[in-house]
Amino acid sequence: MLSMICRSQQESNFSYYMFNHQAINPAYTGSRGITNLTSVIRSQWVGLEGAPETQTITFGKSVNSKNLGYGISILNDKIGPTNSTSFDIDLAYHLKLNEKGNRLSLGLKGGIHNYSLNSNLIQTLTPGDNAFVLENDRKILPNIGFGIYYFTQSFYTGFAIPKILSNKEYNLEPHYYFITGGLIKISETLMLKPSFLLKQTKSIGGYDFSILGIINQNIWIGGQIRSSFNNYGFTNFQGTGVSALAGFQILENLSVGYSYGIPSNEISNGLSIPTHEIFLRLDIFSKGEAFLFSPRFF
Numbered sequence: 001m002l003s004m005i006c007r008s009q010q011e012s013n014f015s016y017y018m019f020n021h022q023a024i025n026p027a028y029t030g031s032r033g034i035t036n037l038t039s040v041i042r043s044q045w046v047g048l049e050g051a052p053e054t055q056t057i058t059f060g061k062s063v064n065s066k067n068l069g070y071g072i073s074i075l076n077d078k079i080g081p082t083n084s085t086s087f088d089i090d091l092a093y094h095l096k097l098n099e100k101g102n103r104l105s106l107g108l109k110g111g112i113h114n115y116s117l118n119s120n121l122i123q124t125l126t127p128g129d130n131a132f133v134l135e136n137d138r139k140i141l142p143n144i145g146f147g148i149y150y151f152t153q154s155f156y157t158g159f160a161i162p163k164i165l166s167n168k169e170y171n172l173e174p175h176y177y178f179i180t181g182g183l184i185k186i187s188e189t190l191m192l193k194p195s196f197l198l199k200q201t202k203s204i205g206g207y208d209f210s211i212l213g214i215i216n217q218n219i220w221i222g223g224q225i226r227s228s229f230n231n232y233g234f235t236n237f238q239g240t241g242v243s244a245l246a247g248f249q250i251l252e253n254l255s256v257g258y259s260y261g262i263p264s265n266e267i268s269n270g271l272s273i274p275t276h277e278i279f280l281r282l283d284i285f286s287k288g289e290a291f292l293f294s295p296r297f298f
Contacts, residue, residue: 011024011162011163011175012042012052012054012056012075012077013042013044013054013208013226014040014042014054014056014277015042015208015210015224015243015245015259015261015275015277016040016245016257016259016277016279017179017195017197017208018181018193018195018197018210018212018298019038019255019257019279019281019297019298020038020040020056020058020279021149021156021158021179021298022038022058022060022071022073022090023040023056023058023073023075023162024147024160024162024177024179025107025147025149025158025159025160025162025177025179026073026088026090026091026092026107026108026109026145026146026147026160026162027092027105027106027107027146027147027148027149027158027160028060028069028092028105028107028147028149028158029060029069029070029071029090029091029092029107030060030061030062030063030068030069030070030071030092030094031060031062031069031092031094031103031105031149031151032060032062032283033062033064034062034283034284034285035059035060035061035062035283035284035285036059036060036281036282036283036284037057037058037059037281037282037284038057038058038059038060038279038280038281038282039055039056039057039058039279039280039281040054040055040056040277040278040279040280041054041055041277041278042054042055042275042276042277042278043275043276043277044261044275045263045273045274045275046273046274046275046276047271047272047273047274048271048273050079050080050081050121051079051273052077052078052079053077053078053079054075054076054077054078055075055076056073056074056075056076057073057074058071058072058073058074058090059071059072059073060090062094067093067094067095067096068091068092068093068094069090069091069092069093069094069105069107070089070090070091070092071089071090072087072088072089072090073086073087073088073090073109073111074086074087074088080121081117081118081119081120081121081122082115082116082117082118083115083116083117083118084113084114084115084116085113085114086111086112086113086114086143087111087112088109088110088111088145088162089109089110089111090107090108090109091107091108091109092105092106092107092108092149093105093106093107100152100153101152101153102150102151102152103150103151103152104148104149104150105147105148105149105150105151106146106147106148106149107146107147107148107149107160108144108145108146109144109145109146109147109162110142110143110144110145111142111143112140112141112142112143113140113141113142113143113163114138114139114140114141115138115139115140115141115170116137116138116139117137117138118137119137139169139170141165141167141170141172142165143163143164143165144163144164144165145160145161145162145163145164146160146161146164147159147160147161147162148160151298153183154182154183154184154185155181155182155183156179156180156181156182156298157178157179157180157181158177158178158179158180159176159177159178159179160176160177160179161174161175161176161177162175162177163175173201173202174201174202175199175200175201176199176200176201177197177198177199177200178197178198178200179195179196179197179198180195180196181193181194181195181196181298182194182298183214183297183298189215189216190213190214190215191213191214191217191297192211192212192213192214193210193211193212193213193214193220193222193297193298194209194210194211195208195209195210195211195212195298196208196209196210197209204228204229205228205229206226206227206228206229207226207227207228207229208224208225208226209224209225209226210222210223210224210225210245211223211224212245212297214297217249218248218249219246219247219248219249220245220246220247220248220257220297221244221245221246221247222244222245222246223242223243223244223245224242224243224244224245224259224261225240225241225242225243226240226241226242226243227240227241241261241262241263242261242262243259243260243261243262243275243277244259244260244261245257245258245259246258246259247279252283253282253283253284253285254280254281254282254283255279255280255281256278256279256280256281257278257279257280258276258277258278258279259275259276259277259279260274260275260276261274261275261276261277262274262275263275
């Protein structure tokens, strides 16, 4: 008799995490000083039956006179017969540290998460196999989270646990996120935007590293690598997936981006199963409100 254990993250992956901090860190909410609406649509491993499909939308608004930010985060994640939908309210306080605009933010997240299983999609060799029969194939669970976020006009770093409460019935456990990045000015027409995201659970972790070149503050293009590690250390390079990212500022207040990802050989096993992701962000300015200092690309 043989047995094995498989582990992976339970929360969604995004290539455009560097533009969508609020989805994982509530302290980011309202940090840009304006109202913004951000959406990311991801189709992972296209062509593989039951592959993950994820949609998220976040709304954030600042109350500059009170150094506050508030918003909502909605996420829908479907993998095979399982579906997870969450609705969260995000609150943040932005403490001004100096006259340069450097701030330290604290955030809270609270909401409900609906987990469901469509057992009709599961076919077993033995009809009515008890291993695939659940007393309740749908459940709504409350959860809370928190985050801390430090940012300037050219640098940011933060730590967050968006879902603190665990659930043994659904094998849910907290996920820890550390994110950092910034802008490096190369010339009057070119900036580099490196980004790094570290993800960790009790049993497995992963990292994403991206670098984008921003041309004339309107167009960006770059690449990303993603891999995982366990208690024994980082996996080898063959376990690393890569993505290409590109996007541009359509209007002063509207940005769009696209990423094309190729999974590692260990996952694809020679199959052509690319990942597509679309990013949209709409900035909403009040009448007479000045544009961002540099326009910030995070």
